[in-house]
Amino acid sequence: MLELLALTYVMAAAGGILVGAISLPLAFSRSTLFALTMTHSVLGGAILGIYLNSALGLGVPVPITATMVSLILSVLAAELSEKIFSEDVAIALTVAISTTITIIFGYLTIQVSSTGLSEVWFYVAGTSAIATVGDLIKMATAAIIVAPLMHLISRELKYISFDKDGAAAMGLNVRVYRYLFFSLTAFATSTLASTLGVLATHVLLAVPGAVAMRFGKRGSLTASYTIAVALALIGYFTAQLLEIPPSGGIGLISGLVIMGLILGHERR
Amino acid sequence: MSVKIEVHKVSYSYGLKAALEEASFELDSPFFCVVMGPNGAGKTTLLKLMLGLLKPMRGYIRIMGHDPLKESSVIRRLVGYVPQVVNIDHHVPITVEEVVAMGALSKDIPPRIMSRKIRRRVEEVLEVVGLEDSSCLFTELSGGQRQRALIAKALIGEPKLLLLDEPYSMLDFDMRCEIAGLLYRLYGEEGIDVFLVAHELSPCIHLDPMVILLNKRVYAIGKASEVLKLENLKKAYPGLTEVPAGFILGEDHA
Numbered sequence: 159m160l161e162l163l164a165l166t167y168v169m170a171a172a173g174g175i176l177v178g179a180i181s182l183p184l185a186f187s188r189s190t191l192f193a194l195t196m197t198h199s200v201l202g203g204a205i206l207g208i209y210l211n212s213a214l215g216l217g218v219p220v221p222i223t224a225t226m227v228s229l230i231l232s233v234l235a236a237e238l239s240e241k242i243f244s245e246d247v248a249i250a251l252t253v254a255i256s257t258t259i260t261i262i263f264g265y266l267t268i269q270v271s272s273t274g275l276s277e278v279w280f281y282v283a284g285t286s287a288i289a290t291v292g293d294l295i296k297m298a299t300a301a302i303i304v305a306p307l308m309h310l311i312s313r314e315l316k317y318i319s320f321d322k323d324g325a326a327a328m329g330l331n332v333r334v335y336r337y338l339f340f341s342l343t344a345f346a347t348s349t350l351a352s353t354l355g356v357l358a359t360h361v362l363l364a365v366p367g368a369v370a371m372r373f374g375k376r377g378s379l380t381a382s383y384t385i386a387v388a389l390a391l392i393g394y395f396t397a398q399l400l401e402i403p404p405s406g407g408i409g410l411i412s413g414l415v416i417m418g419l420i421l422g423h424e425r426r
Numbered sequence: 427m428s429v430k431i432e433v434h435k436v437s438y439s440y441g442l443k444a445a446l447e448e449a450s451f452e453l454d455s456p457f458f459c460v461v462m463g464p465n466g467a468g469k470t471t472l473l474k475l476m477l478g479l480l481k482p483m484r485g486y487i488r489i490m491g492h493d494p495l496k497e498s499s500v501i502r503r504l505v506g507y508v509p510q511v512v513n514i515d516h517h518v519p520i521t522v523e524e525v526v527a528m529g530a531l532s533k534d535i536p537p538r539i540m541s542r543k544i545r546r547r548v549e550e551v552l553e554v555v556g557l558e559d560s561s562c563l564f565t566e567l568s569g570g571q572r573q574r575a576l577i578a579k580a581l582i583g584e585p586k587l588l589l590l591d592e593p594y595s596m597l598d599f600d601m602r603c604e605i606a607g608l609l610y611r612l613y614g615e616e617g618i619d620v621f622l623v624a625h626e627l628s629p630c631i632h633l634d635p636m637v638i639l640l641n642k643r644v645y646a647i648g649k650a651s652e653v654l655k656l657e658n659l660k661k662a663y664p665g666l667t668e669v670p671a672g673f674i675l676g677e678d679h680a
Contacts, residue, residue, distance in 0.1 A: 186518045186519060188517070310536060310537050311536070313524070313538055314538070316518060316520055316524070317520070317524075317525075317528045317532075319515055319518045320514060320515055320520050320525070321509050321513070321514050321515070322513075323474070323479065324509040324514075324579075325528075325532075326479055327477045327479060327502070327507040327509075328502060328507075328529065329498065329499065329502050329533075
């Protein structure tokens, strides 16, 4: 039991590292709403994957289908906002498409599979508060891929957010950096959602970056990592204590952090 | 003397809305040139075309004989660009050092690591523009200091030409004069040609710069004292009946 607990907390810490790397760039590039699109897309993609596996027996890992759908819809949102609509309208349209996929394939999945509903539920609320070796491997692999790559492009992302035209004038390929960032975010979101659920993933992606921007020294990445790891660890502990899914624990702790920040801000 | 900037019958439009219609002019080095015109005259579009960020629909542009579209890497080496402060996202937590260093780092290939040499160069250009603390956040600076930091970013690559988009916007009159003085010093002492777009000339009128009157087309080009005449201004600013005080002495002086 102790080993399982250790495994769970190591996995939570890896998830925190994954979130810490993404959350701050999301906050300073004003892309937190974009992350919301991705969590919706991941849910739609996961349900599509579950349906295709159940109905057609494809055997494609659900996180792969979820990541692919998330990537496609993220690119769609980026293209729509760059060429046709304002960003909020592009996001709303993309969320509408992913919600439609979720509803249609969620309904169809229930028709063809008796276990489909529980699989779908895992993507909404997360798996159990005790992690498996598979969860740990998945999360650690994602953290090992995403965190160094994010560090590699963080300076450019920051500058592009600061001055898009200036960055383009200096020869930075704004579109390539943006799509790389969105791809890494889609991958991270899909990995996190398969364990924590889409609801907790969005909260977890939003809070550390926002708090680091507001209170961290110069919006530091260290603050983002620290807050993300702490939220994941305390969230898992709370989930085990209250015997609820990890998404519930993380959501609860994130909610308390936000309330604490609001109260702290009021007192100032 | 070689032609440093050549804009030949350049047209550009955003959808159906024309931004530039067969705009043409030539500038020989050395020059300190101010492009003036009303809102929507195509001033910023002209800068973007000169930087190769937009492609002319008709006509062509040459900067020191180079095509900004086909020889963008050469243009980036020769030209320093100072964006409009209002187009910058002040919400991003970026230090002055990071802003200025990006002017040099962008010329490297990733990963762009801030070496000791680049840090030293950042300190040097900050000294040129009169800024001291490179560790503070860009958002902690005053309007004039922000403009200086952006000029420092453009200077770090040792450009031959500075392109500036509304460098006087959001500044009070004294600050505008300080920035104009700094730019004129860069022009006079460092031999850097200056090409800026602005709504008014008052901060640098005493420098008698070159002026281009633009409103989709180029209506006049020459020394300020020759160009800023009512007959020319009426063409670029339809509805104008007299030369506004701000064009010559600055409304703040009036």
